[in-house]
Amino acid sequence: MEKVVILGTGPAGLTAAIYLARANMNPVVIEGDQPGGQLTLTTEVENFPGFADGILGPELMDSMRKQAERFGATFKRGWVTGVDLTNPPFSLEVSGIGKVETEALIISTGAAAKLLNIPGEKENIGTGVSTCATCDGFFFRGKKVIIVGGGDSAMEEANFLTKFAKEVVIVHRRNDLRASKIMQERTRENSKISWMLNRTPLEVLSAEGVVTGLKVVNNETGNEEIIETNGIFVAIGHTPNTGFLQNAISTDAQGYILVEPGTTKTNIPGVFACGDVQDRMYRQAITAAGTGCMAALDAEKYLEGEFVLDWGQTLS
Template structure:
């Protein structure tokens, strides 16, 4: 049985998972990386990335992820397609069950399962994703200089996105389905004082309009009267929250009220020794590719040091 136990398994293949694979591979730990439902993570649906260091001309999201995968493979990382459906962290070595029913045992575990932006679920939203529809102002705001954009949401995230977008857009419209925003007073006040930000309350998105290539407008529905109204715009930003992919670890790891895995200060170690978390599954503040890369490196180093203590 001892020969069947891996030193390190990494769950997830976004920037954090790939970076952890590169570092653990270079440390000769022969990491096994479980691809997950979306190999490459959220950047696989991101068109052009202009703020990742080292690519002044920009790079396509899928190309960046393929380069990271190739680099991890160069250092003997092994990839296994599929998803983990169950994890048992109460035993050592840790046990992971894959969707095909197979079991993997590992002495150390790095969780890099990411978080998914919440979407409205309408067909036009998916059709224009990456072509005017976005869920990340920090990632895509630059492309909307002197434009009109709509931000959907009523919490602090929506306010932050709207305020950030005013650096580029000429007009930002905050859309919320309720009578009042649920954001904190200070964030609501900042947004209300910004001359570039307008608000529309008691309305929901009925349809995102476009010419087949890009967003050209939005159709809103009044929740009280049912009235439909179309508005011209260049972009629509979803700011209705993120859902970290950590459900299988509930009851086994310390997780906050929003579902993010909690890690110790200045570390990626979770509440279970030998289990580490990196990237968006534990980062609810920054959610950037470059910060995911940083925590992926940290998790690899933390895991390597942990394994040295149990040999």
């Protein structure tokens, strides 16, 4: 029987582990097949406070992990295949480990950016292909970049990138956009943004580790075209990593875990959610770390009996 188990080792999960370990809660952290989360796919992180000269994403996550271990957090490698959250103690089926029972559970399994799944894409993530304009836009100052997508997120990221890039090209597979009218209007009014609609990406082109272009097919003519670029930002949405929960907890239509506003409390007393798995808006390392701290403090109060009577209405 564990006192508290944390699922996930991104900024949220590791921050929760640090706080709980320092509170002598002996947290057990279960890490999946990508320890460190999305930051392990990022080369340099320049917007995390405390690192004036920036820090490599994998280095930042390794430092967080060592800090949690220093205070007594235990790490186990496995993949959660089933859960029983009916009543505490909660039961988890973990591949490679077996059954794990815990009094409290923190879910910080993150969200995965949807990719195009075309040749050259994964190979160039972090070296010209990105899924986060806020994170990586600065590195493309004075350069030409491409945004792939047609929703509000794509429009927001395109406008944001014009602060740095000299030209932003929006590529979308249809002529019609899913973005709201106001976002479309705002984007079309931006003189730095051009459009290549009704084109489907086929391949990310690169030379000597540097992205050089995007091969697309013109859906009207059937002809293949090459759009020269220094960087490609994929903005076609995210998928929260909640499939393993099998509807055992309240989520929104996209699968993001619902929490009581201002807390990390889910609809199940003793189960908390932090980081990108419950944040569909910000998705930054620093905000994930902040909610990880909140989850640790919420879990500590729960284990001490402070949350049982004031849990509030069930979220739905």
